[in-house]
Amino acid sequence: MPGKVSMSTSVQIHYIAKNPRLDRFRRIEAVGGVHNGVNWRIDLQSAINFVKVGTYRFYTHVNGNSSWVVVATSEWGNEYLKTEADTTNVDNLLSLPEFPPYFPVQAAA
Numbered sequence: 001m002p003g004k005v006s007m008s009t010s011v012q013i014h015y016i017a018k019n020p021r022l023d024r025f026r027r028i029e030a031v032g033g034v035h036n037g038v039n040w041r042i043d044l045q046s047a048i049n050f051v052k053v054g055t056y057r058f059y060t061h062v063n064g065n066s067s068w069v070v071v072a073t074s075e076w077g078n079e080y081l082k083t084e085a086d087t088t089n090v091d092n093l094l095s096l097p098e099f100p101p102y103f104p105v106q107a108a109a
Contacts, residue, residue, distance in 0.1 A: 008057045011035050013069060015099040027080055028093060041105045048079050060092045067092050
């Protein structure tokens with residue numbers, strides 16, 4: 001993401017990239033959105049690393065509810081992103097739309 005930020009800057013995730021979209025067992029490939037008027041998109045591993053070291057604190061806002069994004073580990077030892085509010089019935093990250101077909105991203109400085 002462009003620009004310098006302080007520790008644990010809160011950033012909303014607006015979009016995800018996931019293919020195939022409906023396969024709950026496939027990982028999200030990228031997350032992104034608009035922060036301070038700048039489009040951003042990062043791959044899953046970078047997002048996981050940012051959360052783990054505290055650079056960013058990502059959150060979602062779905063159906064009027066905000067939820068923090070955390071790193072979880074699958075039973076096979078793979079790290080992935082999920083929201084604290086995720087249950088077996090609702091997945092806030094998967095409720096987000098895919099990136100628009102044209103979503104220009106500013107290169108990091």
